Amino acid sequence: MKKDWVIFAGCIGLFTSGFIFARLLAQFGYLPAIFFKWEDKLDIGTIFNIVAAIATALAAYAAFRSADTALSAAKDSRAFARIQTYTSHQQQFDRLLDECQAEMGVxxxxxxxxxxxxxxxNRYSEKPFxxxxxxxxxxxxAxxxxxxxxxxxSDVAPDDEGIRRWIVGCVSLANDMNFTFKEPSEGQIWFDDSVYSFFDHNPAKPLYNLAETVHRLARFGLIDISPKRVFxxxxxxxxxxxxxxxxxxxxGLTRHSIR
Incomplete structure (x- = not known):
């Protein structure tokens, strides 16, 4: 609001200064006196000139305000459209995750x-969606x-430590994609009898879930990645x-346990 008043005052001052300057030029003979005749008293023409100058200033101010309002409206419209696009896309993403949970148990x-x-x-308005x-x-x-x-x-059988590292690698990849496997109700491997693994007697299901999740997340992002499902x-x-x-x-032949 303060900025608007400054601009308005500037417009008034500009046109008033121009009017006075022109009258002075006429008084000293630099402009035809017929156009700017200085009188001791204000005549109708002088009053009309002053009113016209003020009206012109008001018109300039109104034009500025109109342009500023239109610019603000355009910015607000773009921001609103961006929020709608972002919200809609994120809701679709949530539905994808819900489907994955329902179908894979993750x-x-x-x-x-x-x-x-x-x-x-996508969350930053100044960057392209x-x-x-x-x-x-x-x-x-992938x-x-x-x-x-x-x-x-592989045709080479892993040892116990290799299997443990493989299980940890599967869990780590799942965590990087922000999901956890379904914890078995029984028969789960506990490393060192203290750290649960999400793995039971069947290692194929978690591995399949990893492949399927990579594929679905990439497909949602319009990237063609389809990891090989290993059965x-x-x-x-x-x-x-x-x-x-x-x-x-x-x-009971290892330091791990089954629960």
């Missing part, structure tokens, strides 16, 4: 954080999954080693 946490990981610029996911992040998830599935498909027929050597590891835990 649980997503800190959903807004996950959205911001995948679409890091995009429906494309952060490609480097999606590829990093590469980590490929490493985990590669061990499963039991692809992992005979790994499964034999895993089953032996699990059985020896049950038999």
């Amino acid at each position: 649980a997503f946490f800190r959903r807004i954080e996950l959205y911001d990981k995948i679409f890091p610029t 995009t429906s494309y996911a952060e490609a480097a992040l999606a590829r990093r998830w 590469n980590r999954y490929d490493q985990l599935s590669g061990l499963v498909e 039991k027929r692809h992992q005979p050597v790994f499964l034999a080693a895993y089953n032996d590891f699990y059985q020896r835990i049950k038999d």
Whole structure:
């Protein structure tokens, strides 16, 4: 409001100064006196000139206010449209996570954080909105999954420590995608009898959930990444080693436990 009054006063001052300056020029002979005849008393023409100058100043001020209002309205409209787009996109993302939870039995946490990981610029109005996911992040998830599935498909059987690291790697990748596996109601491996693993006698289900989650998140972000789903027929050597590891835990032959 203070800014508006300053501009208004400036307009009045500008036109008043111009009027007085022109009258002075006429008085000293630099302009035809017929146009600017100085009188001791204000005549109708002089009053008309003053009123016209003030009216012109008011018109200039009104034009400025109109342009300023239009600019503010345009900015507000763009901001509102951006908020609507962001909200709608995030709601669609939430529905995707709900579907994943219902179909795979996983649980997503800190959903807004996950959205911001995948679409890091969308929450900032000064940055462009995009429906494309952060490609480097999606590829990093896919590469980590490929490493985990590669061990499963290997012809070399892992030892106990290799299996433990593999389980930890699966849980770590899930955490990076802000979800946890469904905790088994019984038969879960507890490392060192103190740290739960989310893994029971069947390692195929968590691995499948990782592949499916990577694929669905990337697809939502319009990126074509489809990790290979590894099933039991692809992992005979790994499964034999895993089953032996699990059985020896049950038999109390390791420092881990089954609950």
